[in-house]
Amino acid sequence: xxxxxxxxxxxxxxxxxxxxxxxxxxxxxxxxxxxxxxxxxxxxxxxxxxxxxxxxxxxxxxxxxxxxxxxxxxxxxxxxxxxxxxxxxxxxxxxxxxxxxxxxxxxxxxxxxxxxxxxxxxxxxxxxxxxxxxxxxxxxxxxxxxxxxxxxxxxxxxxxxxxxxxxxxxxxxxxxxxxxxxxxxxxxxxxxxxxxxxxxxxxx
Numbered sequence: 001x002x003x004x005x006x007x008x009x010x011x012x013x014x015x016x017x018x019x020x021x022x023x024x025x026x027x028x029x030x031x032x033x034x035x036x037x038x039x040x041x042x043x044x045x046x047x048x049x050x051x052x053x054x055x056x057x058x059x060x061x062x063x064x065x066x067x068x069x070x071x072x073x074x075x076x077x078x079x080x081x082x083x084x085x086x087x088x089x090x091x092x093x094x095x096x097x098x099x100x101x102x103x104x105x106x107x108x109x110x111x112x113x114x115x116x117x118x119x120x121x122x123x124x125x126x127x128x129x130x131x132x133x134x135x136x137x138x139x140x141x142x143x144x145x146x147x148x149x150x151x152x153x154x155x156x157x158x159x160x161x162x163x164x165x166x167x168x169x170x171x172x173x174x175x176x177x178x179x180x181x182x183x184x185x186x187x188x189x190x191x192x193x194x195x196x197x198x199x200x201x202x203x204x
Contacts, residue, residue: 002026002119005048005077007033007066009058013106017052024112035059039066040073048077049119052111055083055091064094071099078118082106089133090199092125103129139200145179148172149201153192 004021006029008014018029031042036059043051051070053063067079080102081095095103102114102124114124141149144165151161162172176188185191195201 001028002050002116003028003030003046003048004115005029005031005033005039005043005046005051007036007039007051007057007063008054008082009034009056010054013054017111021052021112021115027112027115036061036063036066039063040069043070043074043077047074050115051077051079052115053079053081054106055081055088055095064091064098064100067095067100068098078121080104080114080118080124082108082111088129088197089136090197092129092133093199096125105129133199136198139195139198140182141179141195141200145175145182146201148175149179149188149191149195152176152188153196153201 004027006014006017008017011034014032014034018032021027022029030046030048033039033042036057039051039053053066055063057063057066063081067081070077070079079100081100082104083091084106092103101118101122104111104114104124104126108114108126117124139146147165148161151164156164158169158172158176162169165172180186180188180191183191183194185194192201
């Protein structure tokens with residue numbers, strides 16, 4: 001019997017998916033979570049074979065962060081991510097890095113087949129999402145530009161960034177101008193959004 005933990009903050013989706021999987025021969029839903037903070041405690045309690053996690057979860061962290069925590073603490077629990085959003089190359093990259101065995105849109109069918117495949121040691125990444133993620137490629141930013149952008153994302157101004165990185169104010173502004181040009185954006189906020197969407201910057 002394959003035991004499954006499901007995490008989704010939408011009650012209708014959660015209930016429907018739990019009913020669907022419970023009705024499948026050889027599958028049983030042993031725990032559910034509606035908040036990211038509930039995922040790890042529930043997984044510790046029931047030790048599921050597969051954790052089916054929504055990417056967007058309320059709470060301290062998102063579903064991909066939860067996948068990484070599970071990979072470290074409960075490596076025998078295989079993680080299958082699901083998303084209701086389109087255009088998520090950054091999320092696919094993060095899921096792979098976190099050790100998730102699969103990443104599917106919520107509209108994917110049949111999900112029970114993906115759960116079985118992941119439980120058996122296979123992977124279940126949606127080909128279209130993987131192709132989109134691979135087409136984007138690595139970040140065009142230098143390590144220093146990435147440091148500057150990360151601090152901009154956290155709300156720091158140029159003076160604070162210069163102080164934190166031990167750089168002159170002019171150098172910080174030069175890095176900011178360069179990273180905006182590389183990302184094709186006119187403002188730091190737009191640059192942050194682009195970098196996060198492409199998986200070049202963690203979600204803040």
